[in-house]
Amino acid sequence: MTGSASSMQQPPSRRIAGDLRRRIESGELRSGDKLPSERALAEQYGAARNTAREAIRLLTEQGLVTAKHGKGVFVREPQKLxxxxxxxxxxxxxxxxxxxxxxxxxxxxxxxxxxxxxxxxxxxxxxxxxxxxxxxxxxxxxxxxxxxxxxxxxxxxxxxxxxxxxxxxxxxxxxxxxxxxxxxxxxxxxxxxxxxxxxxxxxxxxxxxxxxxxxxxxxxxxxxxxxxxxxxxxxxxxxxxxxxxxxxxxxxxxxxxx
Amino acid sequence: MTGSASSMQQPPSRRIAGDLRRRIESGELRSGDKLPSERALAEQYGAARNTAREAIRLLTEQGLVTAKHGKGVFVREPQKLxxxxxxxxxxxxxxxxxxxxxxxxxxxxxxxxxxxxxxxxxxxxxxxxxxxxxxxxxxxxxxxxxxxxxxxxxxxxxxxxxxxxxxxxxxxxxxxxxxxxxxxxxxxxxxxxxxxxxxxxxxxxxxxxxxxxxxxxxxxxxxxxxxxxxxxxxxxxxxxxxxxxxxxxxxxxxxxxx
DNA sequence: TAGTGGTCTAGACCACGGT
DNA sequence: CCGTGGTCTAGACCACTAC
CATH class of the missing domain: 3.40.1410.10 (Chorismate lyase-like)
Incomplete structure (x- = not known):
């Protein structure tokens, strides 16, 4: 919450989601790769776990990643049609x-x-x-x-x-x-x-x-x-x-x- | 959190979402109608506001309702195609x-x-x-x-x-x-x-x-x-x-x- | 000003998967 | 057992709408 008014356009959850989306689209994270855990993301960004979780939710909604209970969140693999x-x-x-x-x-x-x-x-x-x-x-x-x-x-x-x-x-x-x-x-x-x-x-x-x-x-x-x-x-x-x-x-x- | 083991299949957020979905499908809530506010739902069900909010989120994801900031959550109107x-x-x-x-x-x-x-x-x-x-x-x-x-x-x-x-x-x-x-x-x-x-x-x-x-x-x-x-x-x-x-x-x- | 949704915090317990 | 996501709580402040 320290940024100037002009740099505060985006809420933290969107920022985290945007960063992850870019890492996926750039190829840094590939199909099937595991994302950092919600707790790890929260710590990295100095946010609460719910905020990191909200970021993951946005990506899930967009069909980019998929969560597996007990295992982690993974970049979705494109399926043969x-x-x-x-x-x-x-x-x-x-x-x-x-x-x-x-x-x-x-x-x-x-x-x-x-x-x-x-x-x-x-x-x-x-x-x-x-x-x-x-x-x-x-x-x-x-x-x-x-x-x-x-x-x-x-x-x-x-x-x-x-x-x-x-x-x-x-x-x-x-x-x-x-x-x-x-x-x-x-x-x-x-x-x-x-x-x-x-x-x-x-x-x-x-x-x-x-x-x-x-x-x-x-x-x-x-x-x-x-x-x-x-x-x-x-x-x-x-x-x-x-x-x-x-x-x-x-x-x-x-x-x-x- | 009072139900017996056998009646506890569903988490509260799903239960609220299910109740609302039924009220929409039965016609009790019609296109354009306003849903109870998140705070009202939370009180009705004895849950935290975030839990009611999660229920609304589920319905939104399903394309059933749409939230309008500052106004409320409304049953989505079918659009002419x-x-x-x-x-x-x-x-x-x-x-x-x-x-x-x-x-x-x-x-x-x-x-x-x-x-x-x-x-x-x-x-x-x-x-x-x-x-x-x-x-x-x-x-x-x-x-x-x-x-x-x-x-x-x-x-x-x-x-x-x-x-x-x-x-x-x-x-x-x-x-x-x-x-x-x-x-x-x-x-x-x-x-x-x-x-x-x-x-x-x-x-x-x-x-x-x-x-x-x-x-x-x-x-x-x-x-x-x-x-x-x-x-x-x-x-x-x-x-x-x-x-x-x-x-x-x-x-x-x-x-x-x- | 009051009521609404949007976002966030800092915890908590549960359920699942693998060691 | 530990680490993961799934869900919940009880607050808080902000942004938008309408009066």
Missing amino acids: FRLGSDRYSVRNRETGLTPFRLEAERQGKVARIEVPSITRERPPTDIAERLQVSPDEESVVHRENHYFADDEPVQIVSTYLRWNEVQGTLLMQSRTGKDGIYGRLEELGHTMTRVRDEISARMPTPAEATTLKLLPGVPVLEVLHTSFDQDGVPFEVSRYVHRADRTGLLYELPVEG | FRLGSDRYSVRNRETGLTPFRLEAERQGKVARIEVPSITRERPPTDIAERLQVSPDEESVVHRENHYFADDEPVQIVSTYLRWNEVQGTLLMQSRTGKDGIYGRLEELGHTMTRVRDEISARMPTPAEATTLKLLPGVPVLEVLHTSFDQDGVPFEVSRYVHRADRTGLLYELPVEG
């Missing part, structure tokens, strides 16, 4: 027998696993009802919840919504949907996917999502609201994808109409 | 004389403004160099930085990279690029946009981004790395878009190849 391309809906991919997720996991040398925690008849959320063109006031949809893992690490949560009156009594009410997955069954019901729409947004996870995705603080999620349209322009399937943003990149390639 | 469609690169839109950004701002009844803080020759970042197929070791690109505002609120930061040897001495080195913008000039240079690739990710903002975008804590950014390809498949323009995620939705519509 799952690259989910716009061709992930292509029929060609179905014919390989590998889903896009399995393909991508394989590319990274990881083992893909998919769980189906629930398949239930429900009243749809309003955003889903609008897009699937069903009533939001009745139990008009079937909700299939899927969890995707790579090497037992959860990477995405998917909620797929289908029309109850169409899928009632079919394999689409089972967790094992047979050859070519749900799109194979939907094709038998007369829906050939000819167009898709993806609406993309990003936000911080809910506590529930943070738990199931095992998200560290400072990691946002990517939410994709996906709608499939058939040959008649009818939306026949809507899915909400929640991806952990530290492991996911989306890729869209498209022609530009003259 | 800028919907940036995949047709934003279409030539048709250029012919209207309105850029997609201006169109979208108009749709929301807001005034669009675009600043060009800098146009400089530079050595490209490696991810840009790869995609534009230029050398990362020379000053091989021109970097045009743009800031987009809606009603004087900043909503996106765009860095466009072009080949120095192509645009040297052209209008593309000026802030006013003439009719149809940069794509008009690039077409005169023989590059007709026929295909685009967008690579999308989400992350927490850097402090610099948080400042220029005036981001509140708990708001991530959407980053889009955009590449334009011409009639010969040559990448002739690469841009990095940084959008504030609380105001931006991306929309992609695409046909599915049989």
Whole structure:
């Protein structure tokens, strides 16, 4: 508290955080390196431990470092991204027998696993009802919840919504949907996917999502609201994808109409 | 500190945060409502002010509430989203004389403004160099930085990279690029946009981004790395878009190849 | 002036990880 | 066992807002 008025712009916690950020960005502290302990930082800067702790918190919020209880605070390692391309809906991919997720996991040398925690008849959320063109006031949809893992690490949560009156009594009410997955069954019901729409947004996870995705603080999620349209322009399937943003990149390639 | 061992699973700060989250989700506290003050919460729960403050911090991190210095803590209002469609690169839109950004701002009844803080020759970042197929070791690109505002609120930061040897001495080195913008000039240079690739990710903002975008804590950014390809498949323009995620939705519509 | 959040202090005890 | 982060206490002063 000795500086002149002009040198006192920043509170100590910001100053400590700024110093650490610079040390990380300059390469002095590299991925995986351990930061000085909170108590050591406090002593170095002549501050209380809570002040050093606040500095660490700022960096954590920015996704730069991650704390490990009992061990220390470490510079976060950049993660290889799952690259989910716009061709992930292509029929060609179905014919390989590998889903896009399995393909991508394989590319990274990881083992893909998919769980189906629930398949239930429900009243749809309003955003889903609008897009699937069903009533939001009745139990008009079937909700299939899927969890995707790579090497037992959860990477995405998917909620797929289908029309109850169409899928009632079919394999689409089972967790094992047979050859070519749900799109194979939907094709038998007369829906050939000819167009898709993806609406993309990003936000911080809910506590529930943070738990199931095992998200560290400072990691946002990517939410994709996906709608499939058939040959008649009818939306026949809507899915909400929640991806952990530290492991996911989306890729869209498209022609530009003259 | 009176609960039995079995009822003590959660620390007080989480308990307070959980109670508040439930009150918000149940509708008891609505968008724009003021939460109890930190001191009031501390008293209600028989805790120190720092503990109540920690609870508020958790909610802020989750993007649920936002603090206003001197006024209080308020439930965050959902923002209307800028919907940036995949047709934003279409030539048709250029012919209207309105850029997609201006169109979208108009749709929301807001005034669009675009600043060009800098146009400089530079050595490209490696991810840009790869995609534009230029050398990362020379000053091989021109970097045009743009800031987009809606009603004087900043909503996106765009860095466009072009080949120095192509645009040297052209209008593309000026802030006013003439009719149809940069794509008009690039077409005169023989590059007709026929295909685009967008690579999308989400992350927490850097402090610099948080400042220029005036981001509140708990708001991530959407980053889009955009590449334009011409009639010969040559990448002739690469841009990095940084959008504030609380105001931006991306929309992609695409046909599915049989 | 009173009330609010923003920051800081100087302690304390707990839970976790490794020796 | 010791060192680490996780949480809490009971104060304090500052900065901002509104009256």
